[in-house]
Amino acid sequence: MTESQARAQIVVYAALLWSRGLVYGTSGNVSVRLGDGTLLVTPSGRSLRALEEYELVRTSPEGQPVDPSQRPTSELPLHVAAYRTRPDIRCVIHTHPTACVAWSKQGVLFPLDTVGAQESLDPISFTTYAPSGTVELADRCAHALAAGAQSVVMERHGLSSVGRTLETAFVRTDLAEQTAAIELQAALLRATSVLTDASSEPGVV
Secondary structure: OOOOHHHHHHHHHHHHHHOOOOOOOOOOOOEEEEOOEEEEEOOOOOOHOOOOOHHHHOOOOOOOOOOOOOOOOOOOOHHHHHHHHHHOOOEEEEEEEEHHHHOOOOOOOOOOOOOHHHHHOOEEEEEEEOOOOHHHHHHHHHHHHHHOEEEEEOOEEEEEEEOOOOHHHHHHHHHHHHHHHHHHHHHHHHHHHHHHHOOOOOOOO
8 A cells, every 4th residue: 555545545434433433522543554664643633534634644663753743643652562563464443432432441341242243353352441642551452462352442441453454443443332332232221121120029119
């Protein structure tokens, strides 16, 4: 993929993440590793809803902007660590999907027992909380990726998915959020059922 092609694709997938409700406000970031090892990443403080190609920041493999006047995403350490950990990774998508984050606040990964999750969701891992944008968070995610995860749910934070293409990373993000949403609704239904059963017992008002 050329730099021009990568810029165009990042803008398209960034808008898609917004339209799917996988990011809100100025949250979320996307990157692509180019053929020469440099990275193309989304800028800091901009909504993914309406990015322009010229706003994307090109950095060295270590994360230094080629143009010092540009500010890359604050989660750049996470992207750099992912690429450093696995040479097969060409794209990283980091989002804040509601159901994934809600489940992460319980300190565990959501169940993966639906047919869709078992058949379509690639290996997914969970990491305990670390402050956003830190090397600590990047290292925890890199450790999970090194162990074979394709997506990582970060406690109280969000989700990072990787792939050889932005399409692959996007699909992994989308499927993870759907799985978390199903499990969240199932948990609410179970709670409602328990309340309904209890209210029907003798002596319960």
